[in-house]
């Protein structure tokens with residue numbers, strides 16, 4: 506069965522988060538964007554708690570109220586429409602929970618899931634990238650070694666969203682002396698672990714609402730029970746999480762692109778030049794027609810990938826297509842948006858300026874657009 510009709514329950518949820526995005530996230534995001542780099546805005550953490558967002562990712566038996574992937578795509582699109590940085594903060598928790606859902610033991614789930622549930626708003630950190638290896642995740646310079654019934658981790662992860670504020674970090678590392686996929690394992694590092702520290706917040710052009718920093722591990726000592734899955738299963742686990750995550754990253758970028766297109770349409774209808782609204786010019790009307798068409802087709806790609814995930818079918822390529830198409834659309838929509846808005850958009854801290862800077866990050870984070878093409882072309 507192919508269906509593009511959200512259920513009444515999904516529509517109600519979507520309407521709720523659409524209001525939240527417009528009334529709270531978007532105005533807050535402009536204020537955060539203008540501020541110096543710092544920790545996650547307390548109002549954002551408040552929203553995570555009030556809306557019980559993490560529960561949507563956690564199975565019922567651990568206190569959650571899980572949503573299917575299509576519902577998550579609807580949710581993330583609305584959050585992305587409000588503030589891509591906020592959506593990215595939440596998405597990192599989604600990835601970290603994904604590691605536990607796929608590879609975690611019962612004991613680990615019981616221990617770590619409750620850390621993310623209210624009363625306070627909590628986040629988790631997802632630590633893969635290193636200075637020397639972003640696109641290549643086949644080996645890491647971060648290493649682990651065994652010490653009795655513990656593991657010691659040493660290395661640096663850079664760039665990490667939620668660094669310094671996460672309840673726990675999911676970290677990929679190679680066993681000392683190995684430098685291939687078979688040597689990679691995954692670890693749960695609680696926030697107060699000795700040897701775990703953080704660098705200063707990065708000053709980024711976009712995604713400023715999603716604070717990033719370097720995570721330092723200097724012989725961080727964790728119990729042996731904090732390894733996720735068997736030793737050597739880390740690479741496969743990472744690929745599975747990224748396959749899920751790219752569809753969701755696509756949903757966020759679709760939301761951002763939608764905001765840019767809606768803003769451009771609104772402006773083009775009310776801006777009068779030579780006695781007519783500028784949307785009456787074919788070059789502007791056709792540009793907007795192209796963008797809304799790409800928006801619809803990209804959203805369909807996101808939903809397709811999410812549906813395949815829900816069905817337990819192969820979704821690697823669909824997820825990469827969704828992420829690639831949405832990232833490129835976000836950049837195109839905001840670039841054209843800046844042109845249509847003219848000088849009024851090309852101002853520091855205008856909404857279009859802010860979301861354009863955010864859009865550029867989608868082509869890099871969670872696998873660059875070239876890497877998505879590598880995955881897609883590898884299946885041709």
Ligand SMILES: Cc1cc2nc3c(=O)[nH]c(=O)nc-3n(C[C@H](O)[C@H](O)[C@H](O)COP(=O)(O)OP(=O)(O)OC[C@H]3O[C@@H](n4cnc5c(N)ncnc54)[C@H](O)[C@@H]3O)c2cc1C
Pocket residue numbers: 597631632633634635636637638639640641663664665666667712717866869870871872873874875876879
């Ligand atoms: C805002 C932001 C937030 C992030 N948050 C996190 C986080 O929370 N956790 C985390 O682990 N990481 C995070 N990252 C890191 C992100 O996942 C990496 O930046 C990304 O995977 C690319 O790695 P790199 O930047 O090291 O680029 P590199 O891997 O150094 O690549 C440089 C360039 O070479 C290209 N390239 C590389 N190999 C090939 C190839 N085979 N063929 C063609 N082109 C190629 C790339 O596409 C890119 O254009 C974040 C990044 C950003 C921008």
